[in-house]
Amino acid sequence: MATVKLWTDEEVSANPRVKAIFDDIRATRKTDFVNNFWRALANQPELLQRTWASIKEVMIEPGALDPLTKELIYIAVSTTNSCSYCIHSHTAAARSKGLSDQQHAEFLAVIGMAAETNALANALQIPVDPEFVVD
Amino acid sequence: MATVKLWTDEEVSANPRVKAIFDDIRATRKTDFVNNFWRALANQPELLQRTWASIKEVMIEPGALDPLTKELIYIAVSTTNSCSYCIHSHTAAARSKGLSDQQHAEFLAVIGMAAETNALANALQIPVDPEFVVD
Amino acid sequence: MATVKLWTDEEVSANPRVKAIFDDIRATRKTDFVNNFWRALANQPELLQRTWASIKEVMIEPGALDPLTKELIYIAVSTTNSCSYCIHSHTAAARSKGLSDQQHAEFLAVIGMAAETNALANALQIPVDPEFVVD
């Protein structure tokens, strides 16, 4: 159902710029599997390169937030944006990073409560308490 | 700018049902400060009661996700829903639970990347890889 | 804070096309008050004309849904879209059409539940039951 062609491994191999990025995806993630997101972006090599560089820096390199927390934040945004592809791929990623059933249940409870109270606060147009503002 | 009246402490004190909930909010959070969200919901005592009971269970009682992680997930949803009140109140809550500047910076990077790749995946209507589906 | 000029009554009076639409707004609504939405659209007379014609047909002319129900549906969409202006103006309109406090409380409960279960259903990517599909 894509609006663009998904590149096969053969097509990737025939394009040195795209092949170098796919090689780095495989080496960084230590798996031969490259998911459709990258096969779709292969049509736009510059966007592919910039997006992969950012994802690698933001989601994979070690930092102050652990990898599982980052995945949960990612799924929270993707769920609110109704991005079916992103919800599927990052829920799988969260599982591979150790998401337990209990954690998933609590995650779902939090995004549900957030969505509900967002609706209430927006409908009531509640003014921000001065205590919450940074001068 | 609210679409409903915000209840003062005097008005709260005059309504036993609302007062009992405000007392529990103050006792649970160990502070006398009650923010505008609850002062707006006071107009709907049933909704106030159910919402506070859920927030207490989901956001405050100990579980498999730590309190700061829950706040970040909450802000991620609220940002995507453009809920100004919720972003302000839960960013303040995250700070009070120890959010460091470095963690905030990484959080912002993650929600930015998620929003960007959501737009790309949606615009390209990328089909979900079979590897990501739970049978 | 508008991104365009808001037309004063003097400016409206100087433009026959815009004036005719403002006259119809006032006559149809039986009030001299014309809210900022129309004063902003006055910059684009064609859009003003088409939007007012549609609003009049959809929201004001009698039909199978009563006027208050239409306002609640309108606010539900506006809240989910975080349109502050629309939430304010249509909550006021709903009140002028008889919205009671109890109805407002139930409305808030429904939009809250919908937002919460939308988040859950999206996060779980639940497949549609065949019973819900129209052949």
Added chain:
Amino acid sequence: MATVKLWTDEEVSANPRVKAIFDDIRATRKTDFVNNFWRALANQPELLQRTWASIKEVMIEPGALDPLTKELIYIAVSTTNSCSYCIHSHTAAARSKGLSDQQHAEFLAVIGMAAETNALANALQIPVDPEFVVD
């Protein structure tokens, strides 16, 4: 395409806590059919219990808004959130509660107008008229 397992009746029967909730769903709705939403939530018994209790209180128990109006408000939120599952299930629910073709047509017209004017009001950043604010 779910990100979690959907529970079969056999699996439900083997879990007393989940079974009790499914029994109540069937008894309350007076039908043996239990849709996939609840079969997905069965993985998180606490969330299942809290969500069903809220849905029952908000959507099923009699109140100041009639059941069909509540369904229309629900679909309005679900459409704006692009929740495919929720749109399907609640459009079916609205039909079972008597939604006529003419009412559906008017409902569609209202959500269309709301979405359009939300876009206009947001793009123009129209300031809220003082007349619409509750002090």
Added chain:
Amino acid sequence: MATVKLWTDEEVSANPRVKAIFDDIRATRKTDFVNNFWRALANQPELLQRTWASIKEVMIEPGALDPLTKELIYIAVSTTNSCSYCIHSHTAAARSKGLSDQQHAEFLAVIGMAAETNALANALQIPVDPEFVVD
């Protein structure tokens, strides 16, 4: 998966009001192909008529923005709203109006950057610079 029936050409031919609109769609677009959007709206002849009249005026009649630019703006909104149908149909329309691969790549980069910076600006609740406000 529709929530309404999609009208076949036979059903269209049997309804003079709907047939007249379908005839105009075919004549205006110079093709016999009528896509499912109009076959679904055929259930609501008034909405069909008003929507087609607006689409024709806004998207087809010549103006100050060229047709391809209008399609890109349309897809940008549809992507952000996660409207799968609209993304597919208007990406096809943009291609038929000359969208090049390089333009598509740049379009994707722009909507990605916009979504990312929207998330950042919302999460940071940045106040609008006075320089950007129209008095």
Added chain:
Amino acid sequence: MATVKLWTDEEVSANPRVKAIFDDIRATRKTDFVNNFWRALANQPELLQRTWASIKEVMIEPGALDPLTKELIYIAVSTTNSCSYCIHSHTAAARSKGLSDQQHAEFLAVIGMAAETNALANALQIPVDPEFVVD
């Protein structure tokens, strides 16, 4: 109302990394004015650097889409995401790049129509025509 501190020119000057980026923003845009978005991001120098680099590449460097078209696409996304800051700043940017009143009026008409038909297509869950799918 920001959730972070906005950096003054004095604070920027005291931080060489941030100062270098602000210098580049001023040189690239040929103006001394630096808007609040960058003053907020200054708290996160890495994010500031990566975001400015991307904005410069995507929005400023010449390509296959002209600068005004990119701004309109940007505003379309920002409006749909209800990002008040982004709508203000990019409407001002579009004006500085030559947006005429007639173009603005047509832009508003297009995003209004897109939002309206998104709501209709989502509510009707219209299946994608095979003609629109890329194999």
